Amino acid sequence: MSESKLYWAIIDGWTMSKRSLKHIFREAESLVMAIGLPVAIMVMFVYVFGGAIQTGTDYVNYVVPGVIITCVGFGSSIIAISVTQDMVGGLFERFRSMPLLPSSLMVGHVIGGFVRNVIATTVAILVALLIGFRPDAGWLEWFGVIGVLALFMVSISWAFVVFGLLVKSVEAANALTFPMLFLPYLSSAFVPTETMPSWLHAFAENQPMTPLIETLRGLLLGTPIGSNHWLTMAWFGGLLIVSMVTATFLFKRRKSE
Template sequence: MNFSALGWGFSDGWVMFRRNLKHIFRNPDSLFISIILPIILMLMFVYVFGGAIQIGTEYVNYVVPGIIIICVGYGSSMTAVSVCQDKVGGLFDRLRSMAIHPSALLVGHVAGSFVRNMISTTLVFIVALLVGFRPAAGFLDWIGVITFLSLFMLAISWLSVIFGLIADSVETASAFTFFLMFLPYVSSAFVPTETMPSWLHFIAENQPMTPLIETLRGLLIGTPIGSHAWLSVAWFGSLLVLSIIGAVVVFNRQSVK
C-alpha cells in the first residue's frame, strides 16, 4: 500500500471538506431549505391528514421515518447542485492543474453533504419530538438508526455527485435528483402499502425506500423489521459501491477531455 499517496489524499480531502463545511454555514439558505421543507411536510401530514389515516398507532410515530428519508433526499439535491456549480464554474479544472489528489474534490463534497444531512436530520428529529413523536428505541436501536441513515446518506450523496458531474447546468443537476425525493411517496412512508392498488402495492414493496423506512420504523417504534434490514443493506450497500465507482469513472473521463 502506498501510504504517502493515502496520506496525500486524506490531507487534500480534509481541505476540501473544510471548504464545503464553510460553504454550509456561510450560505445557510440550502441548509434552511433542506430542513424547513421536510418539517412543513411533516406538520401537514400530521395535522392535516393524520386524523383521517388509521394505522394503529399515533400517526406522527408512523410518519417520522419517511420524513427523515425525504429530508436526506432534499439534501442530496443540494449536493448535485454544488458539484455542478464547481464543474461549470471551472473550479475542478483549476484544481486539476494543481498538486491536489483527484479524489479530494469528490470526497470533500460527499463529506460536506454528510454533515449537512446529519444537521438537518437532527433538527427534524427535534421538531418531531416537539409535535409528539415518542420513539421506543434503546441504545442499540439508536446505533442501528444512525448506521442505516449513514449508509443511506453516503449512497445518495455519491449518486448525487454523479448527477452533478454529468449535468450541464445547476438546474439540470437539481432535476436529476427529483426521483430521489419522489420515491418515498410511493412507499410505506405515509400509508401502509397494503392500502394501495395492487399494481402500486407491487412497486412500493419492491423499491429501495420501503425496506429502509420499515427498518428505521422498527428500530424507532418497535414494529416488525423482518427481512427489511438485509434488503436495505443490499440496496444501499450496492448503490454506494456502484456510485463511488461511477463517480470516479465519470470524473476521470472529464479530466482527460
C-alpha cells in the same frame, strides 16, 4: 497506492471537506431548505392529513421515519447541484493547476453533505419530539438507527455526485434529482402500502425506500422488521459501491475532456 499518496489523498480530502463545511453556513438558505421543507411536510401530514389516515398507531409516530428519509434526500440533492457548479464554473480546471488530488473534490462534497444531513436530521427529530413523536428505542436500537442512516446518507450522497457529473448545467442537475426525491412518496413513508392500488402496491413494496423506512420504523417503534434490514443493506450497500465506481469513471472522463 503508496503510503505517501495515501497521506496526501487524506490531506486533500480533508481540505475539500473543510471547504464544503464552510459553505454549509455561508449558504444558509440551502441548510434552511434542507431542514424546513421536510419539517413543513411532517407538520402538514400530521395536522392536516393525520386524522384521516389510519395506520394502527399515532400518525406522528408512523410518519417520522419517512420524514427523516425525505430530509436526507433533500439535504443530499444539493450535492448534485454543487458538483455541477464546480465542474462547469471552472473550479476544477483551477484545481488541476494546483498540487491537489482532483478527486478530493468529490470526497469533500460527500463529507459536507453528510454533515449537513446530520444537522437537518437532528433538527427534524427534535421537532418531531415536540409535536408528539414518542419512540420506544433503547440505546442499542438508536445505534442501529444511526448505522442505517449513515449508510443511507453516504450512499445517496455518492449517487448525487454521479448525477452532478452526468450533466453540464445546474438546471439539469436540479431536474435529475427529482425522481430520487419522489421515491419516499411511493413507499410506506406516509401511508401503508396495503392501501395503494395493486399496481402501485407492487412497486412500493419492492423499491429500496420501503425496506429502509420499515427498518427505521422497527428500530424506533418496535414494529416487525423481518428481512427489511438485510434488504436495506443490500440496496444501499450496492448503491454505494456502484455510485463510487461510476463517479470515479465519470470524473476521469470529465478530466480528459
